[in-house]
Every structure is written in C-alpha cells, then in structure tokens.
Amino acid sequence: MADTLLAVRNLKKYFPLRKGLFAPRAYNKAVDDVSFEIPKGSTLALVGESGSGKSTVGLMVLDLLEPTGGDILYNGQSFAERKGKDRLALRREMQVVFQDPYASLNARMNVRETVTEGMVVHRIGANAAEREERAAALLQQVGLPPSALDRYPHEFSGGQRQRIAIARALSVEPSFIVLDEPTSALDVSVQSQILNLLRRLQRDKGLTYLFITHNLGVVEYLADAVAVMEAGRIVERGTVDEIFDHTREEYTKNLLRSIPSLDPENRKLLLNAD
Amino acid sequence: MRCETLLILACGVPKLAESNSSTPLLQVENLHTFFDTPRGTVRAVDGVSFTINKGETLAIVGESGCGKSMTALSLLQLVPEPAGYIESGRILFNGKDLLDLTWDQMREVRGSDVAMIFQEPMTSLNPTFTIGWQMVEAMEIHDTTTGQQARKRAEELLSLVDIGNPAQVMRQYPHELSGGMRQRVMIAMALSNSPKLLIADEPTTALDVTVQAQILGLMRKLQQEMGMSILLITHDLGIVAEMANRVAVMYAGHFVEYATTRDLFRTPLHPYTQGLFASLPARARRGQDLAVLEGTVPDAANWPPACRFEPRCPYRWDTCAKVPPKYHPADAVWPSRCHLYDPEITDRPRVGAPRGKVPSGSELQSAEPKAETPLPEQVAS
Numbered sequence: 330m331a332d333t334l335l336a337v338r339n340l341k342k343y344f345p346l347r348k349g350l351f352a353p354r355a356y357n358k359a360v361d362d363v364s365f366e367i368p369k370g371s372t373l374a375l376v377g378e379s380g381s382g383k384s385t386v387g388l389m390v391l392d393l394l395e396p397t398g399g400d401i402l403y404n405g406q407s408f409a410e411r412k413g414k415d416r417l418a419l420r421r422e423m424q425v426v427f428q429d430p431y432a433s434l435n436a437r438m439n440v441r442e443t444v445t446e447g448m449v450v451h452r453i454g455a456n457a458a459e460r461e462e463r464a465a466a467l468l469q470q471v472g473l474p475p476s477a478l479d480r481y482p483h484e485f486s487g488g489q490r491q492r493i494a495i496a497r498a499l500s501v502e503p504s505f506i507v508l509d510e511p512t513s514a515l516d517v518s519v520q521s522q523i524l525n526l527l528r529r530l531q532r533d534k535g536l537t538y539l540f541i542t543h544n545l546g547v548v549e550y551l552a553d554a555v556a557v558m559e560a561g562r563i564v565e566r567g568t569v570d571e572i573f574d575h576t577r578e579e580y581t582k583n584l585l586r587s588i589p590s591l592d593p594e595n596r597k598l599l600l601n602a603d
Numbered sequence: 604m605r606c607e608t609l610l611i612l613a614c615g616v617p618k619l620a621e622s623n624s625s626t627p628l629l630q631v632e633n634l635h636t637f638f639d640t641p642r643g644t645v646r647a648v649d650g651v652s653f654t655i656n657k658g659e660t661l662a663i664v665g666e667s668g669c670g671k672s673m674t675a676l677s678l679l680q681l682v683p684e685p686a687g688y689i690e691s692g693r694i695l696f697n698g699k700d701l702l703d704l705t706w707d708q709m710r711e712v713r714g715s716d717v718a719m720i721f722q723e724p725m726t727s728l729n730p731t732f733t734i735g736w737q738m739v740e741a742m743e744i745h746d747t748t749t750g751q752q753a754r755k756r757a758e759e760l761l762s763l764v765d766i767g768n769p770a771q772v773m774r775q776y777p778h779e780l781s782g783g784m785r786q787r788v789m790i791a792m793a794l795s796n797s798p799k800l801l802i803a804d805e806p807t808t809a810l811d812v813t814v815q816a817q818i819l820g821l822m823r824k825l826q827q828e829m830g831m832s833i834l835l836i837t838h839d840l841g842i843v844a845e846m847a848n849r850v851a852v853m854y855a856g857h858f859v860e861y862a863t864t865r866d867l868f869r870t871p872l873h874p875y876t877q878g879l880f881a882s883l884p885a886r887a888r889r890g891q892d893l894a895v896l897e898g899t900v901p902d903a904a905n906w907p908p909a910c911r912f913e914p915r916c917p918y919r920w921d922t923c924a925k926v927p928p929k930y931h932p933a934d935a936v937w938p939s940r941c942h943l944y945d946p947e948i949t950d951r952p953r954v955g956a957p958r959g960k961v962p963s964g965s966e967l968q969s970a971e972p973k974a975e976t977p978l979p980e981q982v983a984s
Contacts, residue, residue: 378811379782486899487667516666516838516900521882521893528892543812550884550893569886587816589841591883593864598816598845 333405334369334505334537335390340399342385359385361561363399367554369504372531372538374548376584377558383541386558387507390539391423392416403505421451424498428510430490434482440493441478444468447501467496471526488519495526499534509541524551545588549573557581626698627654628832629678629800634692636670636677638903645903647673647687649856655800658826660833662847662864664840664879668900670856671836675802678834679713696800715745718793722805724785728777734761735773738792745796760791764821783814787821794825801826804836819845840879844868852876855901855911858930862937872939875912910942918943922950 340363343356360382367373375383388394390401392408401408403419411419427433434443444464447453454460465475471492482490491511498506508527512520528551530536540552548555548569555572557565557580565578576582590597636648648670655661665671676682677689680701694701701712713719721727729737738757743749748756754773761769764787777785786806793801803822807815819842826833835846843850843864850867852860852875860873871877881894898915907913913923922942931938932945942948 378813488899517840517879518666518882518896519899521884522895524884525892525895545812546884549886550888569889573886583813587813589816589819589839589845591841591844591868593844593847593868596845598819 332369333366334403335367335539336402336405337363337365337386337390338400338402339364340386340389340401341397342382342389342394343397358561360389360396363558363561363563365556365563365566367505367537367539369537370531370535371553372540372551374540374542374552374555375558376542376545376548376555378543378584380560381558382561383558384509387425387509387539387541391425391507392419421447421501422503423505423507424501424503425507425509426491426494426498426511428513430487430494430514431482433494434490434497436482439479439481440464440468440473443482443493444478444497444500447497451501453501464496464500467499468493470499470530471496472522486519487515488522491515491519491523492526495523495530499530504535505537505539507539507541510543511540512547513542513544520547527551545573545584557584628657628697629655629834630693630695631678632693632695634674634677634694635690636673636682636687637690638687640686640904642904646856646906647903648677649906651692651853651857653851653858653861655832655834657799657832658830659848660826660835660846662835662837662843662850663853664837664843664850665853666838666900668903669853670903671853672804674853675719675804675834675836678802679717679719680709681713681719711745714741714793714798715747715796716798717800717802718796718798719802719804720786720789720793720806722808724782724789724809725777727789728785730777732776733773734775734777734780734788738773738788738795741792742795747796756795757791760795761788763794763825764788764791765817766791781814782810783818786810786814786818790818790821790825794829797829798831800832800834802834802836805838806835807842808837808839815842822846840883852879855906856903857911857940858938859912859940860938862939866937872935872937872944873912873941874916874918874943876939878915878917910940912941918952920950920952922948 340360342360343358346355346357363386365373375386377383385394389396403422408416441461441464444467445460448460448463454463461478464478468475468477473489473492473496482493485493511527512523515523524547527538531538540548542548552569554566554568556563557572557578559580565572565576565581572581573585576585586597632652634648634651635646638645638647651674653661663671663674673682678694678701680689682689689702696712696716701709704712735754735757738760739753742753742756757773758769761772766772766784766787772780772784772788780788806822807818810818822833823846835842837843847864850862850864851858852873854875860867860871860876867876871880878894878896882896884893896915901907901911901914909925909927910916910923913919916923926942926948928940928942929945930940932941934946935944942951945951
C-alpha cells in the first residue's frame with residue numbers, strides 16, 4: 330500500500346441559512362462528515378449530482394474555504410497545525426484546474442504572465458529569463474508551441490485554454506492537483522486529448538489527483554478509487570470495479586442506470602418504451 | 604404508433620396545407636446559412652439536406668462550431684440578423700416551403716406547428732413573470748385558448764410533463780425552480796399548441812445525468828402519445844443511441860455521414876465518426892491513451908478547400924487536399940463524405956484504410972437501409 334498523501338477526517342461545512350439575533354439556527358449542511366484518503370500517485374474520483382457538495386470538498390481540501398469541523402492531513406500533517414508561512418507553503422504543493430477555461434484564466438494577462446505568476450510568488454527560478462524558459466518547457470509538455478507565450482486567452486480554443494490552465498497549475502511543481510470537472514466544457518474529441526495529457530502527467534510526475542466530476546465515463550477510464558456523494562455525505566466508496574459492478578447503494582445504482590447506453594439496439598433509459 | 608399518427612392527423616387542426624402521408628413532415632434541401640463578418644463570409648451551414656418523417660426522431664450530432672445549432676435556427680428563421688442570412692435552399696414543411704412565408708405567417712408557424720426548446724431553460728424563460736403567466740401568453744398568442752381555459756390547459760400540460768403540483772408551479776417564478784423543472788416547463792410550453800415538430804437543441808446538456816434520463820424518457824413518452832417528430836441537436840453519442848431513429852454527423856458546416864442510428868453505431872464509415880467513437884473514455888481503455896483527433900475544428904470563415912476533415916484525418920493522402928469528396932460515394936451504403944468509399948478515386952489506399960471498422964462487401968449488403976427509413980438521394984453540394 331502506497332503512502333497516503335491526503336487524508337480527510339470527518340470534514341463538515343455548514344452554511345447558515347438565516348441570520349439575525351433571534352432567528353432559530355438553521356444550516357445548509359453542504360458537507361457533512363466526509364472522510365477519505367488518497368494514496369500518493371493515485372486518482373480519487375468524487376462523483377455526485379450538482380449540489381451534492383463535491384466542489385465544496387475540493388475548496389476545503391485546497392485550503393480556500395474554512396471547514397466547520399473535521400480535519401485535513403497533507404503528508405500526515407494537519408492543516409490546523411500549520412501556521413503562517415508553513416500553511417502558505419501548501420499552496421505550492423496543491424493546485425487546481427477548474428471546469429470553465431473561459432472563466433478561470435485572467436483575460437488581461439498573456440500566457441507568459443499567467444504561467445510565470447506562480448513561480449514569482451513561490452520564488453521558483455532565479456530570474457525572469459529562467460522562468461520564461463521554464464514556462465516554455467511547460468507549454469511544450471502540455472502540447473502548446475512556445476509562441477503561445479505572448480498571446481492572450483481569447484486567442485485560444487477551449488481545449489488550448491485548458492492546456493494553459495494545466496501548465497499554470499504545473500508551474501509551481503505541485504504533487505497534488507484538484508481537477509474540478511476539467512473536461513465538462515470541452516468537445517468529445519478535445520476531451521480525449523486532455524484526458525491523455527492528465528494521465529501522462531500523472532505517470533511521469535507521480536501526481537496525485539482529486540477528480541471532481543459527474544461524468545461517469547471519465548471516472549471509469551481515469552480513476553483508481555471512487556467516492557459517491559449525495560447531499561453532503563459520502564454514501565459509498567470503492568474501486569472502479571466495486572462501484573460500477575457491485576454497488577450496494579440505491580443512489581449509485583440510479584446514477585449508473587442514468588448513463589445513456591452507446592448501443593441503439595439495447596437502449597437503457599427507456600425501459601417501458603416499446 | 605402509426606395509428607396514433609393518423610389520429611393526430613385526423614383530429615389536429617391543420618395550420619398549413621396537409622399533404623398525403625407519404626411525404627415527409629420536413630424536407631430540407633441544400634440549405635445554406637451564411638454570416639457576413641469582418642473576416643469574410645462564414646459558411647455556417649453549407650449545403651445541408653435531410654428529411655424527418657412523421658413520428659420520427661432525427662439527431663444531428665457534432666462538436667461546437669460545426670453548424671448544428673444554426674441548422675436548427677434556420678428552420679425557424681431565427682438566425683441572428685442582419686449578419687446571418689439564409690443564402691439558399693428549401694425548407695419544405697408538409698410540402699410547403701417555409702422560406703416563401705411572410706414574417707407574420709412564419710410567426711404563426713413558430714411555437715404552433717414547429718416548437719423549439721433550448722439548452723439553458725433559464726435564459727429562455729422570462730424571470731419577471733410567473734410560469735403560469737408565460738404559459739398562458741404562449742397559448743393566447745396562437746389563439747389556441749384564452750383566459751381560464753388556458754390556465755386549465757397549462758395545468759394539464761404541466762401534469763403531462765410529470766410535474767406533481769402544477770397549480771403551485773404556475774404561481775412560481777423561474778428562479779424558484781430547479782434546472783430539471785425549468786426544462787419540464789419549457790417542454791410543456793413547447794407542447795401547448797400541439798406541435799408536429801419539436802426542435803430540441805442540446806435539451807439536457809445543462810442537467811445532471813439522472814435528470815437528463817428523466818427528461819429524455821419524458822420526450823420519448825410524449826412523442827409516442829402525441830405522434831410528433833423530433834429534431835434533436837446534440838454532441839452526445841449516448842443520447843443519439845437512446846433517442847434517434849436516424850442520425851446525421853455534422854462537421855464544418857455540412858453532413859459527413861447520414862445513416863440509421865443502428866447502422867451508424869454498428870459500422871461508422873466516415874473517419875470523423877470513427878474518431879468520435881474511438882475518443883470516448885471507457886473502462887476497457889484504462890491505462891491506454893484514448894484515440895485523439897489531432898487539432899481542432901477549422902475556422903468557419905476559412906474551411907479547408909477540399910475535404911474539410913483532411914487536416915485532422917488519420918487516413919489523409921494527397922488527393923484529399925485537392926478534390927472535395929462526394930457526399931455519397933458509390934462504395935458507401937449510406938452517405939459518407941470520404942474518398943475511401945469512392946471507386947472513382949483511383950489512388951485511394953488499399954492498405955491503411957480504416958479496415959477494422961469498414962464493413963466488407965457482404966456486411967454492406969446486410970446493412971442495407973430498410974425501406975421505412977429511406978435515406979435521401981445523393982445531393983451534390
């Protein structure tokens with residue numbers, strides 16, 4: 330068994346619903362007692378419908394949202410034990426790629442600025458020339474030409490922008506990346522390019538992924554383990570084979586039943602239709 | 604199914620001249636929709652022909668920018684003007700060309716004979732009016748019913764789309780409903796004037812997979828009960844497999860393949876269609892690279908001159924960049940716009956052709972399309 334890189338223990342996030350001195354306390358339990366571990370170099374897929382709390386878990390794991398309760402351990406050390414600079418250093422270890430590459434890149438920054446910004450913050454590279462060299466190498470790794478450095482996000486297609494977002498995430502040499510629906514906004518033929526890239530980067534750099542998605546086809550292809558979330562709780566955890574072939578939960582069964590089949594002679598969704 | 608269709612024909616109020624039942628409900632011939640832009644003329648829809656029979660579902664599948672949504676908008680003449688315009692073609696609905704109608708006549712057709720639902724129901728509903736108000740408005744515009752009767756009909760329609768508490772939903776505003784509920788309301792509104800053709804442009808793309816399954820099931824149920832035809836625009840091959848009788852694969856402004864759903868999923872002929880199937884992630888492909896169509900969809904202002912898929916095609920050879928392929932070459936059983944199936948292209952490769960997927964001669968015979976799902980005559984475009 331490989332070492333655990335990230336462990337989440339009894340994580341909770343309650344959003345207060347009503348405010349006021351005499352209002353009764355009511356909460357939206359967005360995340361309610363969630364626990365899981367991700368071994369180094371592996372991929373955990375967090376699946377569930379919109380509103381199930383999976384993106385909220387992602388934000389807390391990235392230390393971008395304060396949990397109401399519970400603990401997150403990175404490399405065995407609790408977030409709570411880390412203070413000041415020690416805590417900020419986590420930002421270099423953990424990166425994120427969001428769903429919408431149209432919204433997640435700063436439209437006023439060219440690719441050079443976008444990719445080198447994190448290096449400046451974390452003091453990677455001795456000078457601007459060295460950082461630029463590294464940025465060009467990163468672009469090459471994600472399949473973009475060095476000439477892309479001087480261009481702006483609007484000049485690229487959705488798939489190319491997602492490559493830029495991945496290059497930006499890689500620029501600070503993280504060991505852990507949260508992928509929040511990274512291919513949902515992309516066309517099928519472009520999705521396969523990005524999935525291949527993510528798989529290759531994981532293999533070459535030993536990256537660990539938390540893959541947040543509702544696309545079960547992608548989960549089957551890429552994930553090592555799966556956690557199914559419903560209404561803030563993890564209802565089931567297991568390997569891809571365990572979840573997809575031997576699920577015990579009605580909620581998961583319903584999710585799996587809802588995937589359209591790719592066989593028009595064996596339709597799945599419309600059992601009562603003749 | 605067939606008797607229900609006849610029943611609808613007998614009882615429905617024909618708003619356009621009905622012709623005999625052997626003509627297709629919708630026949631689109633050589634449709635061209637262009638946009639004038641500063642970069643030149645964009646040939647968004649560039650010679651598209653298809654038919655939809657009564658009670659049938661045709662899917663147009665393609666990636667963003669291929670022109671599938673513009674094809675749908677062209678049918679209702681909702682192309683954004685003045686930049687966009689229908690350059691040429693015919694849109695025969697029940698034998699009558701919609702392009703000959705005046706603006707007012709076309710307004711009668713929209714929402715009554717032909718209704719449309721869109722991807723994002725929030726942007727199609729007015730946030731400042733209640734659901735009930737908007738549904739009644741849609742009926743009153745077409746003089747189907749008015750006042751209390753219309754409210755009653757609206758409640759019936761909401762029950763029809765499996766909304767449990769129609770009276771309450773009628774009083775609610777769009778923002779108070781979930782995405783799935785909004786799409787149900789949109790479908791109910793689209794059905795309010797008993798359309799003969801429902802155009803659904805990515806109707807479930809914004810929805811969760813469980814809600815998507817419910818909405819697709821609902822569309823199929825209503826189609827069987829009301830006998831309407833559906834034109835389904837989607838990028839999702841799974842939805843095509845679940846819903847469509849026939850499917851057109853669109854790439855760079857025109858169809859590259861057009862077949863029955865069964866045939867297309869058994870033996871996709873065009874390299875682009877094959878690439879779409881091969882790029883789908885699946886458990887069987889774990890640990891391997893997925894097949895990749897290199898590059899991206901070409902710029903609509905600047906389609907490649909010969910075969911538009913040539914720059915990305917794994918089978919391309921010199922001729923592909925020089926001679927535009929025929930829409931329906933002789934060796935393809937159904938239209939597949941590729942030189943691999945054209946015996947007149949003498950330099951087509953014998954080895955290196957997509958052997959694994961291309962059917963052999965005997966398979967081609969057995970894959971002959973059936974008479975009840977006729978494919979169109981070859982259209983030169």
